[in-house]
Amino acid sequence: MHYVVLGAGPSGVVAAETLRKADPTGTITLVSGENEPPYSRMAIPYVLTGKIGEAGTHLRKGEDHYAARGIDVRVNARATALMPDHKRIDFADGSHMKYDRLLVATGARPVRPPIPGLNLKGVHHCWTLEDTRNIIALAEPGTHVVLMGAGFIGCIVLEALAARGVQLTVVEMGDRMVPRMMNPIAGTMIRRWCEAKGIRVLTNTKIKALQNVAAEKSRGIFGFLKRREPTEARDTLDVELDSGEMLSAHLVVVSAGVAPNVDFLANSGVKVDRGIMVDRYMRTSVNDVFAAGDVAQGYDFSTKAHDVHAIQPTASEHGRIAAMNMAGHNIQYNGSLQMNVLDTVGLISSSFGLWAGVDGGDSVEIVDDANYKYLNLQFADDVLVGGTAIGVTQHVGVMRGLIQTGTKLGPWKERLKADPHRLMEAYIARTHLT
Amino acid sequence: MQRSLNIDPGKCTGCRQCEMACSYENEGVFNPSKSRIKVFTFDAEARFVPYTCTQCAEAWCMQACPVDAIKVNLATGAKEVHADLCVGCKVCTIACPFGTINYNASSGKVMKCDLCEGDPACAKACPTQAITFVDSNWTGLDKMRAWAAKTDTGARAN
Structure with missing residues (x-):
């Protein structure tokens, strides 16, 4: 069995590693479109600030990490066409590769708007x-x-x-x-x-x-x-x-937005909407072709719809589920949740799920302009469905926990409406003291 | 034998010596805000609940880290933040559904419980045995694990 993983970002790397665990004898090829070891775009800002060197962006640090797992890494190979009938991928340098099962984890690329002069030096x-x-x-x-x-x-x-x-x-x-x-x-x-x-x-x-x-x-x-x-x-x-x-x-x-890297899929039969359409097993519309990460339009459990999240946690979850299914397991993805965390010159903000709220829902909001603090919680009945925080960094992950598990807040909903900062207490009370 | 922190809220008196011990052991200061274990107070019920990372099998923080800065200590089973690799992106802090990995603004990196390399200061400091360090196979830990499993994104193969 030859597994080909197109794209060496977080999703591709997690998938290749998971494939190896699930199928000790299969052949695994991890293909990067760039001439670099698999690295994390998310870490690039920290190279700009000097916090880390380029090697600090590498997704896995050991020199022989991939070789030790029998993962063949091919760099500088940009896919130009997929021919599912021949189970073949063509590359920009004229070469091609056969696969038995393919994962498309090609991510996205930045959009260059049609503005005169964007091609200039600088x-x-x-x-x-x-x-x-x-x-x-x-x-x-x-x-x-x-x-x-x-x-x-x-x-x-x-x-x-x-x-x-x-x-x-x-x-x-x-x-x-x-x-x-x-x-x-x-x-x-x-x-x-x-x-x-x-x-x-x-x-x-x-x-x-x-x-x-x-x-x-x-x-x-x-x-x-x-x-x-x-x-x-x-x-x-x-x-x-x-x-x-x-x-x-x-x-x-x-920095004017990104678009999924799907050009090479033209005429392949792989259905693309805002990203590659995948089912809850990360399968595309074409046999033996799976998709994961920023290129995939995967299931979102909070909206019950399919969406492109383009975030690291979703990418790695996609990669894991896709790989398990490629290796012959039958694992349904429970879905992901949109969430982000941002540091703007020292002010830390985060948002989770349906932060703009739902029809017929309920909410609480605290605005402290003088201290740059903000907290907004969105509820459907007595379940948290979304949240936004600025200047609050401790225990923010419980917003994900509460949303993901659909925990009924009971009396704690009113307590949170009186003081949303009691989120962690609400979480502990409703999950550990009941 | 791997061991885990077992927390029995019924025995906690809210003295917060665990927070002091954790902060001193890991950050060199007596400052509860730098502690990786927190005692939550429920005034209405007169209850105290010490809370920290359960070293969950799902390891959301580790899976979410873009630079491989969180690794399993094979001796203790703890998921440890490697400060030399952490870039401070904070994605783990939103990925952990338990809220137990947090950003430390003074270091510019995240911090979480690492079981003090197998000799947790909080358990040693607890005067009432509300926090104990026990054999991971002890059945009382199942409830915590069951909760962790509820949050999984897809059934596991094994």
Whole structure:
């Protein structure tokens, strides 16, 4: 049995390891589209801040980790086509590979919006280790950096750029920061914090175009009138906003969303919606082809629907379940829960499940603007279904626990509505004292 | 023989010596906010419940770690945070459904119970044997395990 795992992120690595445990004799090939050892994108911000070196991002630390498990790692191999009838994958370098069972764990890639000038020198995504090297070379202390996008990934990049001591302006076209993780009150609190830390945050603002400084200078005095800050010698880019303002930048980082890596599946018969459609056994619409991680649209137990979560815990759970089923077990996935945790220049926030609430539900909210603290709990009957926290870091995981187990809060619901900070007590009382 | 922390809330008097001992053993300070075991107080019922990581088999924190910084100590069975590898991303703190791995802002990393390498300071400090360190096969631990299993994302093969 030859198992091929396409994609060497967390989902692919967990899957390859699980396959080995479940099938000691099968052949396992783990394929990476990049020329790096399997690494974690999530760790990239910490390379930018200098907290770790590149090796610190590697998903497994031992030199012989994969070889010792009989997992053959192939790097720099980008899939270009899947032919299920021949059980064959074609790669960009012209080579191909046969499989008996295939896991597609190819993840996502950053989107480059159709804005003139995004192909210029000094414009980078923050997605790969290669991007990281480019950003480190440009993001020197004091330089003007423009970050496009203040979504979840944008905010993680923001934290890292701020730590490098750059003069940072964030341009977000939505009405608030992290709109898909935080409600308006919470998103606004994060924004105020970032602004107090010296970051300029522009919401409801779009970048219209980028050009080289030399081209902009040829416009003469009018180009300079639109500037809030004078240009620096190091600035090589002009960033034109839809407000009419012109920003000078040494580096522009684009964080405008991601798209699943599914192009190679065209004409393969594998059904794709927002991601690859998988059933609760992580099977795609094509025999012997499974999908997992950020590329997969998997079951979400909180919404009872299928969605792309693009988070590490879901990726590793997908990888484990898919691998068990590839190896011949019959394990149904109970589903995942959307959740995120974010650190924006020292302010820590998290959100879980249906944080925006449900129809006919109930909620409690505590807003402490002066101390940058926020807590919001969402209930359906007496069961927690979602939550948001800012400035609260202890025991936040119980929000997942309570949501996932559907624990009935009983009298504790009213106690939580009076003081939502008693969440951990509610959890212990309802799970350990009953 | 592997051993586990067994907590009997009925014997806890709320003295919090376990918190002090944990904080001192692991962080070098007497500061309950740095303790990995916490005593929760239920005034209405006049009850105290010491609570910490059960070293659950699911190991949500370990599975969620993007940089392999949480590993099983094969001698004690504890899931341990390797501070030299932890980047402080906090994903484990939202992944653990028990809320027992937490961010420590002063170190910029997460912390959790590691069973003090097989000699837990909390159990030694407890004057009433509300916290004991017992054979993992002892049946009284089943209730805690049963709860942990309830949270699993997919049935296990074995």
